[in-house]
Amino acid sequence: MSTYDWLLMLHVTGAFLFLGGGAAAGILNLRAWHAERPSEVALLLQLIARVAVPAIGIGSVTSLVLGIWLVHHAGYSYGTFWVWAAIVLWVVAGALGARGGRHQTKAGVEAARLAGAGDTMTAELRALVRDPVGNALSYGSGLTLLLILILMIWKPGQ
Amino acid sequence: MIAILRPHSWDFPLFLHVFGAMVLFGAILATTTLSFVGWRVPALARSTFWALLAAAIPAWIAMRIGAQWAYSKEHHQLFEKDPTWIGVGFIVADLGALILLLATGFAVWWQRSQKAVAGRVVSGLAVLYLILLVVAWLAMSGKWGS
Numbered sequence: 001m002s003t004y005d006w007l008l009m010l011h012v013t014g015a016f017l018f019l020g021g022g023a024a025a026g027i028l029n030l031r032a033w034h035a036e037r038p039s040e041v042a043l044l045l046q047l048i049a050r051v052a053v054p055a056i057g058i059g060s061v062t063s064l065v066l067g068i069w070l071v072h073h074a075g076y077s078y079g080t081f082w083v084w085a086a087i088v089l090w091v092v093a094g095a096l097g098a099r100g101g102r103h104q105t106k107a108g109v110e111a112a113r114l115a116g117a118g119d120t121m122t123a124e125l126r127a128l129v130r131d132p133v134g135n136a137l138s139y140g141s142g143l144t145l146l147l148i149l150i151l152m153i154w155k156p157g158q
Numbered sequence: 159m160i161a162i163l164r165p166h167s168w169d170f171p172l173f174l175h176v177f178g179a180m181v182l183f184g185a186i187l188a189t190t191t192l193s194f195v196g197w198r199v200p201a202l203a204r205s206t207f208w209a210l211l212a213a214a215i216p217a218w219i220a221m222r223i224g225a226q227w228a229y230s231k232e233h234h235q236l237f238e239k240d241p242t243w244i245g246v247g248f249i250v251a252d253l254g255a256l257i258l259l260l261a262t263g264f265a266v267w268w269q270r271s272q273k274a275v276a277g278r279v280v281s282g283l284a285v286l287y288l289i290l291l292v293v294a295w296l297a298m299s300g301k302w303g304s
Contacts, residue, residue, distance in 0.1 A: 001300055001301070001302070005300050005301050005304075006300065008299055008300070009296055009299045009300035011299075012295060012299035013295065013296065013299070015180070016179075016180055016183050016295050019177075019180040019181075019184070020180050020181070020183035020184035020187060021184065021187070022184065023180065023181045023183070023184025023185060023187075023188075023213070023217075024184040024185070024187040024188040024191070025184075026184075027184065027185060027188040027209050027213050028188055028191075028192075028205075031192075031205040031208065031209070035201075036201075037201070040199070040201050040202070043195065043199060043202070044205070047191050047192070047195065051187065051188075051191045052184075052187070052188075055187065146177070149173070149176065149177060149180070150173065153169050153172055153173045153176065154166070154169050154173075
């Protein structure tokens, strides 16, 4: 394997963890929407924090670092549209995901409180889990990752 | 270097393949997590089933269609004989269909019967498929045997 192949393999590994972690978070979040008890909501949101978020974190850093290394190695220019646009979108995805995560943390805290006090679903918890702003931020982050993948494959401006 | 030389007409099939594979990995990661935690919390058997049915299977279909489409465009022009990475990709993709169907079947049984053994089989199949997916993406992105 050439250096380019090694770098690409590790860059793609980061991308799989980044986008795959995002997909896992989305699936677990959607299951929390349909959960019938606060204890189940709390557990599903905990799984996002313990499994999906670490995958996203490791994947985001790996894909960026190895991506920049690949730009140097393959002789791409930072002035090329798909290169700088992907870096900008990486920052946007991180910012949206972090803001969306705060909404989920709030829902998780309320779910854990209710789980310890009779474990009965309330309209407030349902509204917190289905909060349109929090979900728009989180799913917006996922959509941004999709745009990065599109840039990586089509390479506009190349 | 294939990425640099690739004509734009190959981009959409490749996108479909890679996007499907990434979502499939995420869906299997969620399935693995849900099935293991479901040993203690039986209510999660339903979530495990839905993760497989509504996310993993559609993602597998997108990945496999993209793979065949990209292969039909690329293989005559790039290779005289399929390299190792293509073979690994096909084996994992096609074996994956069997694993997915088995896991979904056991997830249905688990959801209906709440039998622990069904949950454990789903966990085992999900871990096996997760490992195979990692091997496939390493082989295909590293172009093993080229």
